[in-house]
Structure formats: C-alpha cells, structure tokens
Amino acid sequence: MAHAEGGYYVPHFSFWPIFGGVALTSMAAGASIYLNGSDWGFTVMMIGVALTLLLMAGWFANVIRESVSGLYNTQVDRSFRWGMMWFIFSEVMFFGAFFGALFYARMLSVPWISGADPSTARFLWDSVTLNWPTAGPAYAALDWEPMGAWPLPTINTLILLTSGVMLTISHHALKAGQRGKSTIFMWITVLLGSLFLGLQAYEYYEAYQHLNLRLDTGIYGSTFFMLTGFHGFHVLIGTVTLLVIALRLMAGHFTPDNHFGYEAAAWYWHFVDVVWLGLYIFVYVI
C-alpha cells in the first residue's frame, strides 16, 4: 500500500488556475454569444481557445520544469497516476452517454415509433416502418446512405490498432534504455494517428459529398457524427500529446524508470483506441 514519506512537493502558488477560469469563461461566453447570432462572439470564443492553449502550454511547461529539476518524489508520481486514471474514466463515461443514446435509439425509440409500442406509434406516425439505419419518420423523403464499414473505417481500425502496437514497442524500447529506437517508433505512432485523422476527414467529406449523410440526417446522422466526431477530436488531442512526447523524448526528458508523462499519453492513446473499437463494432459493423 502507498505510504507518505514526507517532502511532498506543494507549489507555493500558481497563476494558471485562475487564468484557466478566465480562458474557459471567455470560450463559453463567446460560443454562447456566437450561437445566439452575434458574430463578435466568435472572436471572444477564439480568444478563449487561444488562452486555453496558452494555459495548457504554460501549465505543462511548469510541471515539466519541476519534474526535470527533481522536485517530484514517487508519491507525487502516484498522485499523477491516480489523477490521469480517473480523468480517463470520466472520459469513458462521457462517451458512455453517446453510446447510450445510440443503443436507446436502436433498441427502443426507433422500434417504438415503428410500431413495437402501438400506443406511441398510433399517435405519432401511424404504420410507419423503420429499420436501422434510419433518419426517422419525418425524414423519410430524404435520400441518403449510411457509412459502410468497408473500406475506410476498417482501414482506420487497422491503423489505430497498429499505432497501439508501435507505441508499445516504443515504450519497451524506452524502458530498455534504447532512446533512439523509442523515438523512431513514437514518430511512427504520431504518423499513424495523423493518417487516421486524415482518413476520417476524407470519410466525412465522402459522407457529405456523396452519401448525403450529414449531422442533421436524423438519429443516424446525429449518433454517427457525434460519436465519431468526439472520438476524432480525442484522437487529435492524443496525437498532439504524443507529438509533444516525441519531442520530449528527443530532448531527453525521460529516463527508463521515470517517464510518467510518456505513460499518461500512452494510456490516453490506448483509451482512444478502445473507444474506437466500440465505435467500429456498434456504429459501423452491426
């Protein structure tokens, strides 16, 4: 069991937290103003985004400096580990809400509208037959096609799984003290992540241009784009994180037995990977 040993590093004070409060307020208020129809809200939102990026760069740089100068003991390291683990768990639950919406629509609401629950169907759309994938009864006239599992999503699955393997090879190399090899495989991982993002952008382009599949294509479009979109956004975050880790590897920040930043990024990447497997199965294949 974990034991405290004293000398736990507690920073004196930090400018970043309140800075973060301002940044997120600016982002949220700007986005709200923009959505309410005032264009200047967009500027406020982008200032908020810029401040948030600055916040992350500054805060992480602060932590890296402290880590490199040896202020952290193993107990601090464990705090970071618990923190990252539960952060990833919260992300899992966030995706859970959207998976829940997908399952609810497929298993309950669409069949109910389609007549499985006569009292609902009679009062809404009498004797309409819906089969997944569907955009819903009000969009029956809409001409669109769902996204198939082949070829792009399957290729993307292979890319993401391969990237997980590359990352693991890189990690083992780091632990074995082979920093050069570790760096090379980390760059391969970053490249595969970028490739995934490129292909997903192409998939969205295909959906909008050739399948007439859009975010507002009923419940199929809603669940498809919200799930894959949030996932893609997380891949973007993960790729940027791994990119930073690759640069830090080259800068020599990590030692074979002290490299929590590296591991946290790797955990995050595997989490993104696992979410994708869920998406691949429930959004594309089944």
Place this chain on the structure above:
Amino acid sequence: MTVATHAEHHDGPPSSFFKRWFLSTNHKDIGSLYLLWALLMFFVGGTMAMIIRAELFQPGLQVVDPHFFNQMTTMHALVMIFGAVMPAFTGLANWMIPLQVGAPDMALPRLNNFSFWLLPAGSLILLSTMFMPGGAPASGWTMYPPLVLQTGMAFPFMVFAVHILGISSILGAINIIATVLNMRAPGMTLMKMPLFVWTWLITAFLLIATLPVLSGAVTMLLTDQFFGTTFFYAGGGGDPVMYQHIFWFFGHPEVYILILPAFGIVSTIIPTFSRKPLFGYSSMVYATASIAFLSFIVWAHHMFTVGMPLSGELFFMYATMLISVPTGVKVFNWVATMWKGSLTFETPMLFALAFVVLFTIGGFSGLMLAIAPADFQYHDTYFVVAHFHYVLVTGAVFSIMAAVYYWLPKWTGHMYNERLAKLHFWLSVISVNVLFFPQHFLGLAGMPRRIPDYSLQFAEWNMISSIGGFVYGASQLLFLAGVIICIRGGKKAPSKAWDGAKGLEWEVPSPAPFHTFDTPPLVK
C-alpha cells in the same frame, strides 16, 4: 502532535492578498474560498426561494409574472445544487480531508485551485442569464426537452455553465480520490479512515462517473438546438424520453452526491457528542458503498409516469426500495451510537440530531414515492417538493451547518457564539418544518409543483408554508452573523475543541497553521 517543518515553503501564508486568495495552492485557503462562495450562493438561491414563497403566499398572481416564477424555480435549484451544496461539501473536503488523513495538502494543489476558479466562472455565467432577453432558463433544473429548447438567449449559456461546473466538480473529485488513496499518513489504513473521508471517497467516484454523462446530455441538447441533430426529436428517430433517461442516470447518483458527505459529517459529530465510538463503523462503510452502487440502477423512478414498460416500472420500484436497507443501517447505527452515551447538545449535535430525524422523514416520503402505482398520484406534486426538501434542506444543508459549527473552532481558532448558534438552530428547525411539512398535505391533495397559482383549497397550507419559509430565510442571517463573529473573534479555541472529538484534525493547533503534516504523522 509536534511536526518538524522544512524551512523554505512552510512559513505562513503569502503576504500579498492577491497571491494568497487568487493564486493559492493551499487546501485550507481554497477550502475557505469554496465555503464562502457556497455561502454567497446559498443566499442568492435563498432569495429566489423567498420570491417563490412570496408568490405562493396567496392564490392568484401578485408578485411576479409566471415566466419569471418559472425562472426562479429553475435557477433556485441550479444555484442551490451546483452553487451552494456541492461547493460547500467540496470546501469541507478541501479543509478536512488532508487534516483527517494526515496529508500536507491535496494531492494536486494547482488542480485544486483550478477546480475552485471554474466554480465562480460557471456560477456567474449561469447567473448572467437572468439579465438576458428572454430571461434565465425556466424549464426546471432538469432541462427536459422539448420545453428547454424554448429557452431564449440563456440556452447556450446554461449548457456551457453546466459544462464548466461539471468540469470543476470532476477535477475536484479526481483530486479528492488521489488525496485519499495516495496521501494518507503511515498507519492510516482504509478501514481506519474517518467516515467523512470514506463518504467523500465514494462521492468522488459518483461525481466522476455521472457528471460526464450530464455533460453529454446537455451537449446533445445544444446540438439538437443549433446543429440539427435529432436525439430528442421523435420525427428524427430520437425520443424526448431518452433525454430523461440520460439525465437521471446522472441525476439520481447526483442526489447521493448531495447526501453521502452529509452521512459522513453526521457520523463524525454524533460520536463526538455521545462520547462513544461510532457504532458499526465497517457497516457504515459498506452501507455507503451499497447506496452508491444502487444509485446507478434506480434512475427511472423519476420517470414512472412517462410510459415505461411494466417490467421497467417494477425493476426500478424494487431497486429503489432496496436503498432503504443500507440507509436503515445508517440510521440504526447513529441511534445505537447515542444509546447509553453521555450526550451533550452543543449546536453541531443539535443539527446532527435534527438531521437524523428529519432526513429519515424525507427517506420515508421517498419510500412512498418509490411505489410506482402510488407515484402516479404523487408525481409532479408538492409532495415531491416536500420530499426532496426534507432530504436536501434538513438533510444536506443541516449537515453542512452542523459541520461548520463543528469545525469553525479549528478553522478560525475561536469558539462560535453558542447562544446565537442555538437560536439559529431552534428557529431553523421549527420554521423549516412549518415550511415543508404542509407541502406534503398540499401534494397529496393534488397541488402541482412549478405553478405560480393554485386553487383556493390550497390557500391555508400555502400561507403557512410561506410564513415558515420567511422565518427560515431570515434565521439564516443569524448563521451569517454567527460565522462572521466567529471569524472576527471570540473565545479562544483549544486544539481539541470538543472533549469527545477524535481524529488527526484535533491534534494540530486551532486555528490550523497554514501548513500542517509536512512530515506525515504516524497513526497507530
């Protein structure tokens, strides 16, 4: 306990006001900030409640227009839940958990302050909607579509405020888990932890598991409103009831988030003033964990009347009733702790005793609401309002007041004024029952909630309830006065302010020095 301190960063607080209160990494200062913000929001939300009770003083419309009344019911709930009760518990956690487990600070001190600063950010965004065209959200705090989609300019602000307050709570919860699991002093095994720490550990888990789901739900509202998705629109294959399921998957654990720390507080205070160890410590821990587990599989009891399959109604009815088993264990243990104890009735104990009695009343009315066929009668009536105010006001809020009186000597170094506090207690406990007990009758007689007007037969009980409300509201000014007086001065508090108190927090001086437990104490 004497603690050797390192020389450099373990002196007093920073001399600059700005540095100390805006850039803090100190769990005590951040805890104070949380508590003060919660106190402020308690009065903001309380003012809204006063407006509601003023309108309901008599039948007819006389004080505010109906749309504003709906804004008040909505904002009262959001402000009290996300602005007052949750931050108050987080403030208590910040102050007390490191002291109770013998840690130098929270595990992630900077993140701690980030959690705090997101709280005023989110609260102010939410409150700013009051001054927008179309007014504040008026759909009820549950934000059900399609009604909530009629909100005016406030709509996106409401969604993002929920996001920011959610991030604040998630990060705070992560910090608490990391602190409890990683920062305990040597010898402080899990089953030796004070119950406040245990209940908060489990609460933190609930927060991390459910707030992201709420974020997801309001994100879907946002995209339904602005980007053409159809999650909650049957024409697009979605379902408004789907929102209710996702919301209450968060919402039910949320009500345990609001009450589990209260259980911890009461389990701390009752043994102190009974001068006996807590009866059934381990059963308390297991009961808390069981309640947390059950809270995930009972959510649809909030939705008995939306048209669920019969199997769903039955499952959620029986699962809900199961919660009364671990809750009963807790109430039994509190009573058994007092059995043959040498009891004294200082204000924290009075609030804790009122908690046990009145929370139990709220629990019983909850059991009534759990009966699905009966709920068809009670649903959306004042009976529900009476029920959840018994568990949240005489439950959560009373426990917070108990905790504040209990630990104020540790925080300020002064004893609070016992006469003033007792007056606050007695006025509160009498008026709160005048306020909420008649609402049971109103609800059973059929008065709907969230409506500014009512039929004449409800007039008497509403007037009585409003009078109770005004007295209760005014009594809280005594609480404010008591706290301010205690901060400014008063009888010097010894390091162990209560002779029956146990725990590490009573082994450091009062007021607790800026830094404590830099070298961990050894717990035997």
